[in-house]
Amino acid sequence: MRRSPQESQVCSIARALGELGERWTLLILREAYFGTRQFTEFHRRLGVARNILTARLNGLVKAGILTRAVAPGRGGPRVYRLTDKGRDALPAFVALMQWGDRWLDEGREAPVIIVEAATGRPIEAVCVRAGDGRPLAPRELRVIAGPGASAEIRQRFGAADAAPSAKASPPRG
Amino acid sequence: MRRSPQESQVCSIARALGELGERWTLLILREAYFGTRQFTEFHRRLGVARNILTARLNGLVKAGILTRAVAPGRGGPRVYRLTDKGRDALPAFVALMQWGDRWLDEGREAPVIIVEAATGRPIEAVCVRAGDGRPLAPRELRVIAGPGASAEIRQRFGAADAAPSAKASPPRG
Numbered sequence: 001m002r003r004s005p006q007e008s009q010v011c012s013i014a015r016a017l018g019e020l021g022e023r024w025t026l027l028i029l030r031e032a033y034f035g036t037r038q039f040t041e042f043h044r045r046l047g048v049a050r051n052i053l054t055a056r057l058n059g060l061v062k063a064g065i066l067t068r069a070v071a072p073g074r075g076g077p078r079v080y081r082l083t084d085k086g087r088d089a090l091p092a093f094v095a096l097m098q099w100g101d102r103w104l105d106e107g108r109e110a111p112v113i114i115v116e117a118a119t120g121r122p123i124e125a126v127c128v129r130a131g132d133g134r135p136l137a138p139r140e141l142r143v144i145a146g147p148g149a150s151a152e153i154r155q156r157f158g159a160a161d162a163a164p165s166a167k168a169s170p171p172r173g
Numbered sequence: 174m175r176r177s178p179q180e181s182q183v184c185s186i187a188r189a190l191g192e193l194g195e196r197w198t199l200l201i202l203r204e205a206y207f208g209t210r211q212f213t214e215f216h217r218r219l220g221v222a223r224n225i226l227t228a229r230l231n232g233l234v235k236a237g238i239l240t241r242a243v244a245p246g247r248g249g250p251r252v253y254r255l256t257d258k259g260r261d262a263l264p265a266f267v268a269l270m271q272w273g274d275r276w277l278d279e280g281r282e283a284p285v286i287i288v289e290a291a292t293g294r295p296i297e298a299v300c301v302r303a304g305d306g307r308p309l310a311p312r313e314l315r316v317i318a319g320p321g322a323s324a325e326i327r328q329r330f331g332a333a334d335a336a337p338s339a340k341a342s343p344p345r346g
Contacts, residue, residue, distance in 0.1 A: 012273025012283065013203045013266065017196050019277065020269070023187075030186050034316050034330075064276075085276045087311045091299045092268035093186070096193070099265050100185025103237075103258045104192065109321035110185065112330060116303045117315040124304050126264045129297045130289045133306070138260045142290040143207050148282035157207075157285060 019063045020089065024048055024056045032066065032082050033093060039078045065089070095126035192236045193262065197221055197229045205239060205255050206266060212251045238262070268299035 020026055024046070031045050043053055057080060060066040065086040070076050094114060101110045102125075114123050127135045145154040193199055197219070204218050216226055230253060233239040238259040243249050267287060274283040275298075287296050300308045318327040 012270050012277055014196075014200060015277040016269045016273035017199055023190050026190055027187060033311070082311075088275065089269075089272050090311050090314075091301050092265060092272050094301050095265035095268045095299065096189045096262075097185050099262050100189035102261065104185055104188040110319035111321045111323070111326055112316050113319040114301075115315050115317055116309060117313055119303070120315075120317075121304050123309065123314065124302050124306070126268065126299055126301060128264050128267050128287075128299060130292070131294050131297050133297070136289055136296065138206070138255075138263050140290055141263075141296065142288050142293075143285050144288055144293075146283035146286040148284045150284070153284055 016092075019059075019065065020092075022056070024052060025060065026093075028053070028056055028060060029065070029086065029089065029093065030097075032080065032086065033090060037079045037081060039080070042080070060086070091126055094123070098125050189265075192232075192238065193265075195229070197225060198233065199266075201226070201229055201233060202238070202259065202262065202266065203270075205253065205259065206263060210252050210254060212253070215253070233259075264299055267296070271298050 020029065027046055027048075028042060031042055036042055036045055039053070039057070042048075042057070043050060046053070048056075057066065057068070061068050061080070063085075064083055066080045067083055069079050069081070071079055097114075115121055116123060128138075128141065129135055143157050145157045149157070193202065200219055200221075201215060204215055209215055209218055212226070212230070215221075215230070216223060219226070221229075230239065230241070234241050234253070236258075237256055239253045240256055242252050242254070244252055270287075288294055289296060301311075301314065302308055316330050318330045322330070
């Protein structure tokens with residue numbers, strides 16, 4: 001698949017997809033969030049071929065999202081743990097899961113729920129908020145060029161220091 | 174790619190990936206959030222082959238994430254707009270983009286920034302919160318079986334009405 005020069009410049013989505021945007025990779029990450037650590041458990045839970053699982057786990061280790069260790073002792077299992085980088089992808093994961101629960105249920109209710117461990121109460125729906133915590137609708141947002149913007153992006157979205165009235169394309173809401 | 178029976182049951186991530194988890198699909202969605210509406214604009218921005226773009230746009234329309242209309246007049250352009258379902262995926266998109274900005278910058282700074290339109294101030298980092306708004310770390314979360322859980326999921330994660338002390342696998346934090 002060809003990557004255009006623009007694509008890698010416009011935002012971090014393209015780069016994030018390079019590390020997470022593969023079906024099995026994200027399902028492996030799901031299992032890691034759910035507490036799975038051993039190769040054999042990943043294999044059993046996902047029903048994925050061992051060679052594919054090995055390749056995807058190796059990719060996640062290389063990307064710094066999981067670490068691999070071999071448990072002490074003869075024939076100790078390979079154990080995979082989330083790194084800080086891997087744990088930090090949790091909001092994206094939870095937001096995607098909640099979106100699936102809201103829109104893709106096909107008449108079913110949520111198979112799993114994420115709750116606060118201390119209270120047992122469901123977490124809130126992940127949303128986009130202003131710096132002071134107010135929830136924001138898509139139409140209240142605007143995209144502007146960041147400090148790492150190319151000339152093309154600055155032309156498209158306006159400079160980072162532009163006033164709110166500057167030309168820029170808001171997400172449609 | 175074989176899909177295991179477990180996979181479609183465990184959570185909505187697998188199903189969400191079925192609609193969004195393809196590289197070009199998510200990049201098209203990115204463009205839609207950034208304000209792109211016309212086929213020719215998607216084509217120019219992404220540098221993707223027309224036949225692939227057509228197939229992915231058709232898929233997004235079929236999934237109810239975009240609507241398609243033809244602008245009035247002779248040779249009017251095809252115009253794609255986000256539906257409520259499409260707009261509702263924004264938190265997942267923003268969370269993924271912010272994760273990319275934090276972890277994948279390769280020494281670069283963020284190419285684009287999302288701000289509140291009214292103030293021009295950057296939005297906050299998307300995070301997971303309790304029902305009362307407190308931010309929660311991964312280690313403070315727990316996965317439990319939901320109302321749509323299969324017997325296997327209930328066995329794995331504990332019932333939805335289980336007390337906080339019930340056996341369940343928390344995400345590792």
